[in-house]
Every structure is written in structure tokens, then in C-alpha cells.
Amino acid sequence: MSSAAVASPQFVWTDAYALGYPQMDDTHHEFVETVNAMLVASDDEFPQALDAFADHAERHFKQEADWMNGTNFPAADCHIDEHDAVMKSVRDVQALVKSDNPKRFEIGRSLAQELVRWFPGHADYLDSALSQWLSKKAHGGAPIVIRRNVAGSATTG
Ligand SMILES: [Fe+2]
Ligand SMILES: [Fe+2]
Numbered sequence: 001m002s003s004a005a006v007a008s009p010q011f012v013w014t015d016a017y018a019l020g021y022p023q024m025d026d027t028h029h030e031f032v033e034t035v036n037a038m039l040v041a042s043d044d045e046f047p048q049a050l051d052a053f054a055d056h057a058e059r060h061f062k063q064e065a066d067w068m069n070g071t072n073f074p075a076a077d078c079h080i081d082e083h084d085a086v087m088k089s090v091r092d093v094q095a096l097v098k099s100d101n102p103k104r105f106e107i108g109r110s111l112a113q114e115l116v117r118w119f120p121g122h123a124d125y126l127d128s129a130l131s132q133w134l135s136k137k138a139h140g141g142a143p144i145v146i147r148r149n150v151a152g153s154a155t156t157g
Contacts, residue, residue, distance in 0.1 A: 008040075019128050020135060024134075037052065057090055061086075073133055
């Protein structure tokens with residue numbers, strides 16, 4: 001197909017988000033990508049980007065809930081409550097974006113911005129506790145997180 005202009009990303013994965021449980025890290029990569037897709041979408045593209053994010057969020061939150069329920073994770077309730085609150089906002093904004101409200105895209109994009117602000121804290125406090133719990137169950141120890149040192153590692157020959 002013909003080439004299209006590619007907007008520069010606004011929400012970018014950093015290894016600081018890595019929690020050391022590979023399946024969770026893969027899902028979090030996808031979270032960053034689907035939120036970024038909303039941030040760079042045109043008005044025409046926005047509804048589809050929002051629906052793609054909603055699909056992602058449903059799978060993401062169900063995966064974590066299944067892990068919590070399947071391993072008797074002790075602090076599941078407040079974690080699941082946070083996911084539910086996010087999902088409710090996503091459903092509300094999906095309905096609004098399908099309406100003829102003149103502010104629908106503005107409100108849609110502010111949801112995406114809100115998700116950018118929400119993610120690091122959620123990952124740090126709630127997902128990281130779950131990651132440690134799962135790693136402990138799997139290997140009898142806390143996860144080993146390897147973060148690449150991106151700066152200053154270039155070599156020339
Ligand atoms: Fe997560
Ligand atoms: Fe979570």
C-alpha cells in the first residue's frame with residue numbers, strides 16, 4: 001500500500017516499566033502501544049483506536065485477574081477495583097465517541113492522556129506486587145529485572 005505519514009510517538013515504552021514477569025511485561029508493552037495509537041490518531045481514526053484499546057484493556061485486566069484468582073493473591077480486591085474503574089471510564093468514553101457530542105474527540109484524547117498518567121503508578125504499586133508474587137510462585141524467588149542501559153553504550157569500530 002502507499003506510504004502514510006507516521007506521527008511521532010507520544011507514549012513510549014521504557015525499560016523502567018519492566019516488572020520482570022515476561023507475560024505481564026508483554027501485555028504492558030501492548031498497553032503503551034494501544035494508548036499511544038489513540039494519542040496519535042486523527043479524528044477519523046480515533047474511534048477504531050479507542051475500540052482497539054478497549055479490547056486490549058479487557059484482555060489485560062482479565063489476564064491479571066485470572067492470575068490473582070488462580071494463585072490466591074492476597075491483595076486482589078483493590079487491584080481489581082482499579083481495573084474496573086478504568087474500564088468504566090473507557091466504556092463511558094466509547095459511548096460518547098459514538099455520539100455527536102462536539103467535544104467527543106477532545107474527551108477521548110483526555111482519556112488517553114489520563115491513562116498515560118495512571119499507568120506508571122498502577123504498574124509500580126499494584127502490578128509489581130503481582131509480578132513478584134507470580135515469580136515467587138513460579139521460581140521460588142523475586143523476579144530479576146534486567147534494564148538495559150541505553151545511554152552511553154554505543155561503540156564504534
Ligand atoms: Fe497491568
Ligand atoms: Fe493491573
